Amino acid sequence: QVRLVESGGGSVQAGGSLRLSCAASGYVVSTYCMGWFRQVPGKEREGVAVIDNSYNAEYSVSVKGRFTISRDNAKNSLYLQMNSLKPEDTAMYYCAVGRRGYCWWDRSEFQYWGQGTQVTVSS
Helix, strand or coil: CCEEEEECCEEEECCCCEEEEEEEECCCCCCCCEEEEEECCCCCCEEEEEECCCCCEEECCCCCCCEEEEEEHHHCEEEEEECCCCHHHCEEEEEEEECCCCCCCCHHHEEEECCCEEEEEEC
């Protein structure tokens, strides 16, 4: 059974930092794209950052320069370092495993999802 467990969310003031982690079990993720998505109630889930099986990373325009995605295949884990947080970054953040080694931003290209971790940024 594949399981993705996110952690590291919480409440922080604007300008602060958080580091999200995602631990995968029941599946070896090293050969697949992995990504972070976020969702606010009433809105569609949106891609934040993705990293392919060659460690190439891409970011959404809204977080580029502030967030850093990384992966540790030895630990079957994914991370998201979030700096200079803004109130508009408030959302539930989800970890996902792609269907292929290279990344597409389309949610349908991700086959496994975690339950999410809440990030709240206050002004």
